[in-house]
Amino acid sequence: MLLAPDTHPIDRPPLKSTLSMPYTLTxxxxxxxxxxxxxxxxxxxxxxxxxxxxxxxxxxxxxxxxxxxxxxxxxxxxxxxxxxxxxxxxxxxxxxxxxxxxxxxxxxxxxxxxxxxxxxxxxxxxxxxxxxxxxxxxxxxxxxxxxxxxxxxxxxxxxxxxMVPYHLDLHYEHAFGPFYGRMFDEIGTNRRLIGVRSTAIDGALLPPREVDDISYTKTGTWMTVPDTGTVRAMSVIHLEFKGQKEKPPYIYAEIQLDGAVTRLIHSVKGIDMSRASELVKPGTRVRAVWSDARTGALSDISHFEPVPDGDEAASL
Structure with a gap:
């Protein structure tokens, strides 16, 4: 029998966020x-x-x-x-x-x-x-x-x-719970990514969750996931729009971390953007670049960067 994930007390307050949506109505x-x-x-x-x-x-x-x-x-x-x-x-x-x-x-x-x-x-x-x-x-x-x-x-x-400029703000309070709370605590405190083991296939679900969405059964034990992975899909953003955190062009990619069976979306940097589609594509190996901030959020990872050939083998 697989053990249920630890549910130690989480001190994190609810996540307060505002979804801002600017519109131009005709x-x-x-x-x-x-x-x-x-x-x-x-x-x-x-x-x-x-x-x-x-x-x-x-x-x-x-x-x-x-x-x-x-x-x-x-x-x-x-x-x-x-x-x-x-x-x-x-x-x-x-x-x-x-x-x-x-x-x-x-x-x-x-x-x-x-x-x-x-x-x-x-x-x-x-x-x-x-x-x-x-x-x-x-x-x-x-x-x-x-x-x-x-x-x-x-x-x-x-x-x-x-035209009528319009701005809608939606205010949310989201309780982390023991699964997200543990994941964000580990990111902020220990600089590591953890998921929960899937009961259906060999691999981790990240973000962690109580129920395996593949088998619809309770998830298994905690599992540390390396901060390296593989790009499974990517897009080069060229257009400017309201709410962007950086100026185009930049890359958003679906990244499957090693040992995970799910993907996360993050930016890929550290390349010549004029050759973006050549240097970053499905199958490209990447690793996380951690920011100096320790906020206990996914943004503690500043971005991912491609792993040069031979670097992973040299670090083993």
Whole structure:
């Protein structure tokens, strides 16, 4: 019987990380005009030519028929509550802007949940600072007795906003657990890589895990893996994009460490990049180059570099 991996106490706090995703959104003609006119405090909708149905905010296609021939209209700033709910961020409601045939969703301001009812009249509340965003309207507030407005043709429409820069941050807390925790402790403290022995084939699973994903059985004992290995796949990155940690060109490779049955992805450096595809390819032998930092992360390996012919034999 194989022994289960040691599960000595792990003092590492949860891993806190932020996944940052910058986007450049293309709103299109209808939404682009809606955003451009937001700074002018005009609500822009769109009327489908074939069906006559009006959507607010403006859309490039009719939500009901899919028709693509749309006429832009100016919508009133008043409407009616068609539904509402309480959330941790406040009251959110579905609203029917006067003259529109479809609901939109926005916040309700300056009112308690008990004050609201289906059919209540509301009016838009504009932000103090002009902005080309849906949040130019910060929300809607109750407006008892507000007259019912009408949509009218949009005069002197602004040019559509061509692009919208957008940034999304996702915050994570990930508990290491005894397997990842032991692996990162060994990297940071002892400068060595350890996995767990696969119960299906002779080799180590790295990163270590409780269940062998080949045989679906509990994994075996801990196994030290050398910091040398073989490139199984690689790619030369030439294009620049947001979030890169280094300037192209550079190499990312799938590396199977000696004794492991899994692969890890890391950078390969220490070569003439003008000959990258010649010097690094599937089958190239590489070894880890450790950084001076001891953070207990895979980044403690600065990169991998090709092993010159004869170097491995000389080091034995």
């Amino acid at each position: 709103p299109g003609r209808a939404a682009g005009v809606f955003l451009a006119e937001a700074k002018n405090r005009r609500l822009v909708g769109a009327r489908c030519v074939s069906s006559g149905l009006v959507s607010v905010p403006a859309q490039d296609f009719c939500p009901a028929t899919g028709g693509s021939e749309m006429e832009l209209v100016e919508a009133p700033e008043t409407g009616t509550i068609t539904g509402f709910t309480q959330t941790a961020a406040g009251i959110i409601a579905t609203l029917r802007i006067d003259g529109a045939d479809f609901d939109c969703v926005h916040r309700i301001l300056e009112a308690s949940f008990d004050e609201l009812e289906i059919g209540a009249r509301v009016e838009a509340v504009w932000a103090e600072e002009t902005t080309q965003s849906i949040l130019a309207v910060v929300g809607f507030r109750l407006a008892p007795g507000a007259p019912v407005g009408e949509v009218r043709p949009l005069q002197h429409a602004a040019e559509p906003l061509p």
